[in-house]
Amino acid sequence: MQLASVGVMRPALANPAISQPALSQGGTPILPVSISSGLSCVPFARMATGMNISGDARMWWHNAAGAYARGNMPERGSVLAFTASGGMSRGHVAVVSRVVNARTIHIDHANWAGPGIRRGAVMRGVVVIDVSDRNDWTAVRVQVGHNDDAFGRTYSTHGFIYNRPARGGERMMEARIRGFEEVAEGAPSPHVAQHLRRTAELFAE
Template identity: 60%
Template sequence: MAQSGGGGISCVPYARQATGMAISGNGRDWWHNAAGLYARGNRPEVGSVMAFPGSGGMRSGHVAVVERVVGPREVLVHHANWGGPGIRRGSIMRGVSVIDVSPNNDWTQVRVQVGHSAENYGRVYPVYGFIHNRPDTSGGGMFAGTSPRGGVARASARGLEEVAQAPAPRGR
């Protein structure tokens, strides 16, 4: 949730501060804006950012930092500006349990611990995946440090140069 009404800190500046990642946009934008900059995947790692798209009551999406991998289907996160019983918007919470409820165990759907209760989890939320705090080395002929949505204009504005892509084989 990118906006924090009534003081406190929202999830995006908190995640930037906690990880040192330089990703722009609301929480819903982080997954796409990290392409070409940071490695992304569907497995949690300590220090990675879980990126939620905009959905339902959280139109701006959300980001949370993985604090501990408990098991293949549970992590503990710390994040800011997540509401719940007894939780003030804009506050920071640590040790929040998130469980993978996706049918294929691929972290595309999760449930987040509600408030301070260790037994209660909220509704199912979609998740893009995890942004890892290391360079994206996947290649793909993009401008260094940009995503497909950023394009040439953003690369040029950031003083980045074009990365060469191997030509396609002839005769196909």
């Protein structure tokens, strides 16, 4: 899908009268992915995070329920899950590589076409801005091509899937249109231990 370049101003922070979630400075490391082309977004997200979530990108949010924590606050190493739309019927997933501020993040992802970018290419450090009314990241615009001052149309998202298990004692808060509600919890993901081992190896190198 080729996107037209649309210059936009970066959004200001949301209305201070509306309660805003605190920015997370934590998160999890992103695993190295040596492949730079010929990938769709799902296998790239799996390789970069170690997450074991099945299905097309449009199914990740629902399939992660009970295995991975989910919410509407960005953190490094989490996966931003886009909803399916007319021009993106299979949805999209992208890995958060940096949280810049309450309205801006950088993502690493694959198979997002644009000016000078081929289908299947891996792009890193792509700017995404939150344009939702309540700063809950349910509506975003993504950098077009290599120009970090131009953004495409508004896309709807479910939120962020965190690279940690959803389990008792770790209650996540998910921003909604009418405030916050608790996300259901379930059994830990069997893939978490593998990711933690790989993370420890990376820090030891």
